[in-house]
Amino acid sequence: MSAESLDPLDVVDPAHEHHHLGEQVERRLRKSERRRGLLLALPAFAYMVLFFAVPLVIVLVYSFATRTSSGSVALSGWNLDSYRKLGEPIVRNVVFRSAWLAAITTVACLVIGYPFAYFTATRRPLVRNLLLVSVMIPFWTNFLVRNYAWRLLLSTGGPISSATEAIGLGETDLLFTRTAVVLGLTYSFLPFMILPLYASIERIDWRLVEASRDLYSNGWKSFTKIVFPLSLPGVIAGSILVFVPSLGAYVTPEILGGGRETMLGSYIVTQFLTARNWPVGASVSFVLMAVMLSATIVYFRSGGKNL
Amino acid sequence: MSEASSAQARGLAKWGLNLNVVLVLVFLYAPIVLLTIYSFSGARNPGQWGGFTLDWYRALGDDTRVQDAIWVSVKVALVSTVVSVVLGTMAALALERFTFRGKKVFDALLYLPIIIPDVTMAVMMLLFFTQAFDLLDDWFGLRIAKGFATIVVSHIAFNIAFVSVVVRARIAGMDATLEQAAADLYATRWRAFVHVTLPQIMPGVLGGALLALTLSLDDVVVTQFVAGPGSTTLPVYVFSLIRKGVTPLINAVSVVMLAASLVLVIGSLFAQRANEGRRRREPAA
Structure with a gap:
């Protein structure tokens, strides 16, 4: 070597x-x-x-095409007319009504759902699971049937009307009103609010609340300063999950609003199936999708993925 | 004194909380229960009680249009579920276990159908089929009409996304070392998949299948846009009936649909339980 x-x-x-x-x-x-x-x-x-x-x-x-006089679509002469139409009073009213009804629905779900979620999250495991399952079951049952059930309840001379008459409040005639639509939407989407709220409240470290009580905070103060702020991701997630589908709802306003309380979903369907103005229908559905997409991005940014 | 009032406030809050829970449960279940009760009512007005009867269910048995619609619904749900479960599971495995070109685009594309409003999805499918059938007619002289196939194709398009999300959640919580162990022990990829991976992800696959079935049986809007004159699903048919008015027959059909969803709910609860049972056992192993 x-x-x-x-x-x-x-x-x-x-x-x-x-x-x-x-x-x-x-x-x-x-x-x-x-x-x-x-x-x-x-x-x-x-x-x-x-x-x-x-x-x-x-x-x-x-959405950029032109509608011919016969109602068909000419794939030429590209323009922005159908987007300009979004600013017209008729469409604007539909947009505002949809946003307003979706907002009321969201608030209603939050007010009803928060205490329920809080109650559920603070029980022992058995009660907790029972309550969660009882929220999940309506969530899985047929959407159309759930809305039809309210149509039946609210019908003239139906169960609710007869009940209020028996108490002496007189007949109620809620069907085909905004109240009926909000009721139906709340009923349809309440589980979407309760489940993320539950998830965020359940995760709270209750020692923080104990500490605040040791420092002579009262129950209300502990709730507003600790519990509620910590459950905020759930509030945001739940609100988006309720607001977004309410905005594009079609079945509920058709069944309970009787076509009188037109919302965006119904407006789009009309453009395609009866009015035959496809470019306008296409532009409205595209804008609706864009709104939902941005809301979802906000949802994921707020930590929704963990819920 | 302030202690007494704070105790009082606490009692009130507790009482309110309990009341709210009861009211929410009544709100959630009363409509479904009342609908079921009224479906047995003998009165012609569907919202009034007129003695117990099974007439409306008998009428349902004689109604061939309802039966045709049920049959179409079941076929659509089964075919779209099988296809979307296979494709969705493959997609979930690819996304969780592999890296490949275009993965990010694919990931985003798979989330879109979940986010998109069903009205937009309906519009998309209508315009797509109209355009595609026009082209096929122009180029090859093929005349295709909307019907069973278009409904199935559309349902698969949204179901793949839901199945893959459910299965991915299952794979993400799974131990990859078992698969590696199988490979170390000279199992072929196929054997490792059948004997190791598949049994582990099965609860997720089942959950995805039940979700796909439910969504397919639930859908009104998309189906309404892509159904042809010869084929309508049960929800679309019932929806068209409801718009004309409330009848005892719709009550009975609704209860049948309700029963079908309940079977699926119970199935999904079992799938979920199996999922959780496994998860609980895993850390111990």
Whole structure:
């Protein structure tokens, strides 16, 4: 053995080569893993592109198209007319009414849902699970049927009307009013409020409340200074989850508002199925989607993903 | 004295809290229970009680339009659930276990159907099929009409997203080392999937399937836009009946739909329980 072979560089070199080879194998492995992942995702990916992304683009394209006198759509003469129409009084009224009814629904759900969620979160596990399941069951039952049930309850001479008459309050005639629509929306989306509220209240560290009580805070003060602020992510998440679907609701206002309290959802459907003004329908639905998308981004930013 | 009043305020708050819970439960269940009771009412006015009868359910048995609609609904729900469960589970595995080109885009694309309002989804599918059928007619002279296939294709489009979210939640809470152990023990990928991965994600897959079934059986708006004259699902048919007015027959159909959803709820509760049971056992293992 020569002294040169003891040179550290010589010793390192084969190891270095070996390391290089390992890297190559690893890279090839990683590449094949990637191919496998893509292959696994491909069927769903292709399906979503063809039957979701492409339709979405078509809606966007149609919203810039012109409506011909026969009611069909001419895919030429691109313009912004249908977006300008959003500023017209008729559409604006529908937008304001939808936003207003959705806001009232959200507040109603919050007022009813918060105490319920608080109660549920502060019980022992058995009661807690029973209450949660009792909220989940209506959430899973058929949406149309739940709204129809209110139509039946509110119908003239129906159960509620006869009940109020029996007490001596006279017949109530709520069907086809805004109150009926808000009632139906509240009924439909209350679980969306209760579940995130419950999740955020349940996670509160109650030692903080104990500490505040030790420092002579009263119950109300402990609630407003500690419990409520800590449950705020749940309040935001629940409000978005109720407000967003209420805004685009179609079935509830149709059944309980009788088409008299037109909301955005009904307006869009009318544009397609009866008025046959597809560009306007397309632009309104695109704007509605954009609003919901931004609300959802806010929801995720507020930590909604953890709820 | 202030202590007495604070105790009083506390008692009041407690009492209010209890009352609210009772009222919420009544609010949630009274409409469903009353609807069920009134479906057995003999009165012609569907909102009045007129003695017990099964007439409306018998009438339902003779109504071929309702039966056709039920049949279409069941077929649509089953086909769209099977397809979306397979595609959605594959997508969930790809997103949780692999990295690949376009992953972020795919991820975002899979969230959109959950966020998008169903009216927008309905509009999208209507315009897509109109445009696609026009093109097929122009290019190949193919004349296709909206019907069963368009309903199924649309339902799959929103169901894939929901299935993949549910399955992903399950995979995320799962131990990846078991799969690696299977690979170390020379299991082929397919065997490792069938014997290790699949049993572990099964509660998630089942939960996703039940959600897909429920959503498919619930949908009115999208189906209304893509259904052809020959095929309507039960919810779309019932919705068109409701708009004309309330009848005892609708009461009976509604209760049938209610019963179907209840079966699905109970199924989903069991799936959830299996999920939680597993999760509880895992840290101990």
